[in-house]
Structures are given as structure tokens and as C-alpha cells.
Amino acid sequence: MDNDFDNLKKQWSTGKKEFTAAPDSIQEQLNALKTKKKSSTSFHYGNILVLSATVIVLLLFFYYLAPVQELLSRIGVGLMIGGLLVRIAIEFMSVARVKKIKMTDLALDNLAQTIAFYKFRKTIHEPVTITIIVLYSIGFYMISPEFSNYFSLWQMILMDGSYIVIAIVLIVGIRKGVKKEMNTLAEIIAVKKDLAAPQ
Numbered sequence: 001m002d003n004d005f006d007n008l009k010k011q012w013s014t015g016k017k018e019f020t021a022a023p024d025s026i027q028e029q030l031n032a033l034k035t036k037k038k039s040s041t042s043f044h045y046g047n048i049l050v051l052s053a054t055v056i057v058l059l060l061f062f063y064y065l066a067p068v069q070e071l072l073s074r075i076g077v078g079l080m081i082g083g084l085l086v087r088i089a090i091e092f093m094s095v096a097r098v099k100k101i102k103m104t105d106l107a108l109d110n111l112a113q114t115i116a117f118y119k120f121r122k123t124i125h126e127p128v129t130i131t132i133i134v135l136y137s138i139g140f141y142m143i144s145p146e147f148s149n150y151f152s153l154w155q156m157i158l159m160d161g162s163y164i165v166i167a168i169v170l171i172v173g174i175r176k177g178v179k180k181e182m183n184t185l186a187e188i189i190a191v192k193k194d195l196a197a198p199q
Contacts, residue, residue, distance in 0.1 A: 033191060044095045077139065087128075101114050125181075125182070
């Protein structure tokens, strides 16, 4: 799909006149934009599903298996779950915003709306997501002192160390997903700009 978009952009830059006489080609591009939009929306729903499952697991864990008693630990649990809930809310907002973007509408205001959504997601992926990850990690380690009352030193080292490994794996996975989403949005903007340009 990415190669198709590159080819489309090259074709538009070398000879837009050909497309004026070929409405089928324009329709194919619009259909490709719709597919990209669906991909973007699926990404948001996937995030909501994964984050919601994580919240449920954490709630069950801290309610049934490890009900924390100390204030520091409860604040830590609050940071972990609160950060995830904020991110879930952001994903729902993203779904609502992306649904308002009409891929077949090539008016300048619609293009501006698409660019604004791109900038919104970029902000979410940079300072907001980083802040949520940092707060989640702080929350996790705020629970450690209370857990150390029930686990041996080597178990605590294993638990805290494994969190770092899991966090690194998740961050790498998140970065790949983010890069893919941002590339998709950039491609949508590039093609919409080409289609909206005067012939």
C-alpha cells in the first residue's frame, strides 16, 4: 500500500493532466484514502482494546491478589491506572476526530482538518505518551516498598528488573505502531494536497 501511494504521488507530480482525463484513477486514489482512514481508525480501536484490558487486569490484580494498604502504594496504583484511563480517553477523542474527516472532501478546510489531526496525534505520541509512561513507571516503583514486605530481595530484583525489560519491549512496539500511523497520516495529507491542487 505504501508503494502504491509513492507511485501515486510520483504520477501526480509528473503529469496531473493525465488524471484529469482519467476519473477512474482519481476514484482509485480516493478509495485508497478511505482504506488508510480505516487503518488509522483500527489503530485507535486496537489501542483502546489493549489499554482497557490492561486496566481490567490491574484492577483485578490489586483488588483480589495484591490489595495494597499503604498510602504510597495506593498513589502508585492510582498513577498507573489513571495514566491508562487518560490515554483511553485520548484514543476515543481521536476516533471521534478522525471520523469527522471526509476522505472524498478535497476542500481546503477539510485538508486543514486533516493536518490538524496529524498535529494532534503527533502531540499525543510525543509529550503526552512519554508523560503517561513516566507516571506509570513511577507508580509501579511506588508499590515496590510495600511489596518488599512480602517478597524476598531476589524476587523484588527479578520483578523490578523484568519491568524494565517489558517496558523496553513495549516502547519499541509502541514506536513502530506510532511510526506507521504517522506515515499513514502524512501520506493521506500528501495525496489530498495533490488532489486538491489546481489542475
